[in-house]
Amino acid sequence: MKILLPVDGSAFTKKMLAYLTTHPELFGTGNTYTLLSVQQPLPPRARAAVGSEIAQGFYAEEGEKVTAPVLKFLGQHGMAVKVIHKVGSAADIIAKTATAGKFDLVVMGSHGHSALGNLVMGSVATRVLANCKTPVLLVR
Template sequence: MKILLAVDGSKYTKKMLAYLTTHDELFGGDNEYVAFTVQSPLPPRARAAVGKEIVDGYYKDEATKVLDPVVKYLTRHNLTTRSDWKTGPAGETIAKMADSGKFDLVVMGSHGHGSLVNLVMGSVATKVLANCGVPVLLVR
């Protein structure tokens, strides 16, 4: 199975990873994992002021801060994981990646670092569920 792990470095990402690594009956070693994070775009004026090269470096550095610990954690648990990142609105970008990448499942935390927090689940999770054609497993 090809599984997209939507991560943002929040405590719910950590809960999702713990769930993933403690449920071998669901997530055995035969799966293909891709850890994926989305960077929010900087305002156009900020991008114009500092230049494309600096902005691109910033996005890459921020994505690396989120993805490196995830890949290390999963490697320690014998799960080989690739990583990828994109810039855009988080919910829609995760859903688009899941659909275009032909993933079988998206696994993500129910809440993240977003500024809006719904009572039952976060706004990013809500948008992924609304826009994704792939099954989504939310971990609380």
Template sequence: MKILLAVDGSPYTKKMLAYVAAHDELFAASNDFTLITVQTPLPPRARAAVGAEIANQYHADEAAKITGPVVKFLKRHGIDAKVVSKVGSAGELIAKTAHAGKFDLVMMGSHGHSALGNLVMGSVATRVLAECKVPVLLVR
């Protein structure tokens, strides 16, 4: 099974990873795991001021801060995951990656917000559910 793990470094990502580790009968190392993290783009003026090379390196560094510990955690549990990092709208890019990569499942953490539109789930989770054609497992 191809599983896409959406990670953002939050406590909800940690809960999702704990769920994966605790359910090895479902998420065995024999599955094909890919991590995805999506960075918010720099404002156009900031990107123009620092230049594309510095902006791209900034995004790569921020992605590595998030995925590095996750890769180590998964390796301790016998899982060797690929890493994908993107820049843009998180919900949209997670859904597009899941569809384009022909994943069987998307897993991500979810958290509550006080805003009316995100009463039960975070805005990224809401967007993924709205746009994703692949089954999504939210872990709270």
């Protein structure tokens, strides 16, 4: 199975990873895993002020900060993982990457807000569920 793992370095990502590694009957080493780190774009003026090269370096550095510990953790559990870093709206990028990459499953952490909380604040997980054609497993 081809599984997409969106990560952001939060406690919810850690819960998702704990679930993933404690359920080897579902998520064994026979699957293909891809980490996805999405960085919010810099404001246009800031990007213009620092230049494209520095902005790209910033995005890469921030993505590495998020994915490096996850790679180490999953490597300790015998899981080989690919990494993708992208810039944009997290929910949109996750849904588009899942579809374009023909993933079988997206596994991601969620804050677990109520329906009212999602209505008022919005949620990456809610927007992924609404826009993703790939099955999504939310871990809270």
